[in-house]
Amino acid sequence: MTQYIQYYIICFIVINFTPFIGYGQKASFEDKDIDNYVPKFDYRIPAPEEISPTSQGSGARVRLLLDSIFEANKKIKYMEGYRILAYSGSDKDEANRAKERFYQLLPYGDVYLVYKQPTYRIKLGDFTGRLEAKEVMMRKIIREYPQAIVIKDNILIKRPQQ
Numbered sequence: 001m002t003q004y005i006q007y008y009i010i011c012f013i014v015i016n017f018t019p020f021i022g023y024g025q026k027a028s029f030e031d032k033d034i035d036n037y038v039p040k041f042d043y044r045i046p047a048p049e050e051i052s053p054t055s056q057g058s059g060a061r062v063r064l065l066l067d068s069i070f071e072a073n074k075k076i077k078y079m080e081g082y083r084i085l086a087y088s089g090s091d092k093d094e095a096n097r098a099k100e101r102f103y104q105l106l107p108y109g110d111v112y113l114v115y116k117q118p119t120y121r122i123k124l125g126d127f128t129g130r131l132e133a134k135e136v137m138m139r140k141i142i143r144e145y146p147q148a149i150v151i152k153d154n155i156l157i158k159r160p161q162q
Contacts, residue, residue: 081155082133083112086141086148087122095120098145105140126155 087098095113099122102111112123124141127133133150141148 077157078154079128079157081153082125082127082130082150083153083155084124084127084133084137084141084148085121085151086124086145088119088147090118090120092120095122098122101144102141105144106136123151123153126158128155 086102087095089095099111099113102122102124106124110125114121114123125133125136127136130150137148137150
């Protein structure tokens with residue numbers, strides 16, 4: 001037992017008093033000029049013609065990199081967004097009738113009939129924001145289908161025709 005007490009006393013002294021050793025000493029430098037130790041920077045602002053990408057030789061590489069990123073992004077077809085879940089049920093005929101009704105309500109035609117056994121779901125729209133989906137739902141859908149809700153889903157990215 002006494003060995004443990006001695007051990008704890010030694011640890012206490014070492015941990016608590018070690019940081020104070022050496023604080024009273026003064027540093028001695030042979031060279032008192034501090035400017036020799038401060039880094040020096042060139043603060044000259046280059047003229048605009050010096051900054052052009054072709055003068056640095058990286059313009060072609062940057063263009064090539066941007067083109068490869070553009071081509072890779074063109075291959076992405078889906079992103080995370082929102083849709084309106086307007087119908088969910090197990091009756092196929094009722095789901096098809098609801099789908100036709102949604103085509104009349106939303107003439108631009110983003111109506112998706114999804115079957116995941118045993119349920120038919122009708123999802124509407126490809127919205128990037130929840131507020132946009134909620135606005136369409138409140139204006140056009142909620143009167144006839146009050147059970148409609150906005151859900152997070154993978155949506156089709158609409159790209160302009162080139």
